[in-house]
Amino acid sequence: xxxxxxxxxxxQGDHTEVKALMRHPMETGQRKDQAGQAIPxxxxxxxxxTHNGNVVMHAYWGAAVSANPxxxxxxxxxxxxxxxxxxxxxxxxxxxxxxTKIR
Amino acid sequence: MTHxxxxxxxxxxxxLRLGAVVAATALLPSKLWAAMARPKEAFTATGLDDxxxxxxxxxxxxxxxIFSSPDIAENGAVVPVKVEIDTAKLPNVDKIYVLVxxxxxxxxxxxxxxxxxxPFVETxxxxxxxxxxxxxxxxxxKLYMAKETKVTLGGCxx
Numbered sequence: 001x002x003x004x005x006x007x008x009x010x011x012q013g014d015h016t017e018v019k020a021l022m023r024h025p026m027e028t029g030q031r032k033d034q035a036g037q038a039i040p041x042x043x044x045x046x047x048x049x050t051h052n053g054n055v056v057m058h059a060y061w062g063a064a065v066s067a068n069p070x071x072x073x074x075x076x077x078x079x080x081x082x083x084x085x086x087x088x089x090x091x092x093x094x095x096x097x098x099x100t101k102i103r
Numbered sequence: 104m105t106h107x108x109x110x111x112x113x114x115x116x117x118x119l120r121l122g123a124v125v126a127a128t129a130l131l132p133s134k135l136w137a138a139m140a141r142p143k144e145a146f147t148a149t150g151l152d153d154x155x156x157x158x159x160x161x162x163x164x165x166x167x168x169i170f171s172s173p174d175i176a177e178n179g180a181v182v183p184v185k186v187e188i189d190t191a192k193l194p195n196v197d198k199i200y201v202l203v204x205x206x207x208x209x210x211x212x213x214x215x216x217x218x219x220x221x222p223f224v225e226t227x228x229x230x231x232x233x234x235x236x237x238x239x240x241x242x243x244x245k246l247y248m249a250k251e252t253k254v255t256l257g258g259c260x261x
Contacts, residue, residue, distance in 0.1 A: 015221060019225075028207075028229070030207060045141055046141060055217060056217065056219065056220045057214060057215075057216065057217075057220055057224075058214075058215040058217075059212060059213065059214045059215065059224075060141045060142070060146070060212070060213050060215075061211070061212045061213075062146040062208055062210055062211050062212065063208070064203060064206050064208065064210075064211035064212075064228050064229045065211055065212055065226060065227070065228055065229070066180060066181045066182070066226075066227040066228055066229055067180070067181075069226065069227065070183075070225070070226055070227050071224070071225070071226055072185075072223075072224065072225030072226070073220065073221075073223070073224065073225075074220070074221040074223045075219055075220040075221060076219050076220070076221070077219055
């Protein structure tokens with residue numbers, strides 16, 4: 001479910017602090033529904049964060065990252081007004097994206 | 104774009120933007136991690152030792168890894184974790200892993216940290232039952248770790 005992402009990037013002295021909250025069920029594939037049927041795994045596998053187009057964080061995740069995942073990252077070289085973009089791709093091939101400007 | 108208001112061109116714009124991100128990732132030849140695929144075997148390994156074997160061996164304990172999370176997790180489905188590296192003690196960290204020993208697959212997440220990004224990550228993980236959590240840092244091809252014991256209250260919910 002490619003929902004909206006909440007993302008905030010703030011300049012903190014020598015670095016930029018980014019906090020991103022993605023919207024995703026992060027289903028492990030180990031849970032069963034009320035009828036006893038296994039709920040299929042559905043989780044974000046890959047996350048990329050860019051600053052003005054350059055990769056500042058690249059992550060691979062398993063199903064053990066909590067639902068509606070949170071990611072906090074700090075990088076150098078940012079300035080107010082620069083664009084920070086977070087993209088993700090899950091095990092079903094769905095993608096999501098969120099962006100913000102550094103404040 | 105000759106028809107900037109046409110819906111197809113808007114969709115294309117989004118596509119091009121995503122393409123630009125993918126291209127940016129691919130255009131960093133000096134960064135091995137850019138070419139590195141998702142290590143599926145490491146994420147599906149069961150048991151701590153198998154997982155360590157998949158990521159390159161059992162790490163040495165290192166006090167340059169500052170691994171913090173609440174002592175008692177009220178909700179095992181959402182356990183905040185923070186990994187910070189004291190770069191004076193442990194320089195050149197380019198990968199950070201988070202492992203939960205007694206989860207069905209211990210490896211929860213791996214982060215590839217390029218130069219210019221602080222060796223720092225914050226996220227939230229699921230912890231199935233009271234157990235040890237490990238933060239592993241890779242620097243110069245060597246693995247180091249820090250350990251935390253996590254008590255969870257009601258780790259249901261995956």
